Amino acid sequence: MLENFLPHAMLKAKPNLELRIRTLKKDWATVYDMLSGKENNNFSWDEHRQMVVAEDAVWNSYISSHKAADQFRHRSFPYYDQLTSIYAKDRATEKDAQIAADIVEEIDVEDVTTTNNIKEGNN
16 A cells, blocks of 8 residues: 555565554654653653643653653553553563563473373373
């Protein structure tokens, strides 16, 4: 379709769409962290304007350590609700987050259990 509408633009749909999805996911994560982070309870979501709101002091403090958040200080993010329904369930919370060592240990335990069950089944 891109080729039909923009024949000389030399755009390829797949890389452009993938880049757009990555950008939207990164932007969503930034907004989500502002609204859901445990130390960031001073941010709120303005449903009417579709943007993050907070007092200037809160913004200044947060932006000093989270540069990517600066773009959302005066900009709406109309896809936030839709992207939250897509990505939030996969987002690891502090209580569910695992480091690589935990995951490897869990896999090893599952492998031992599976091996033992197979041996018992063969006996």
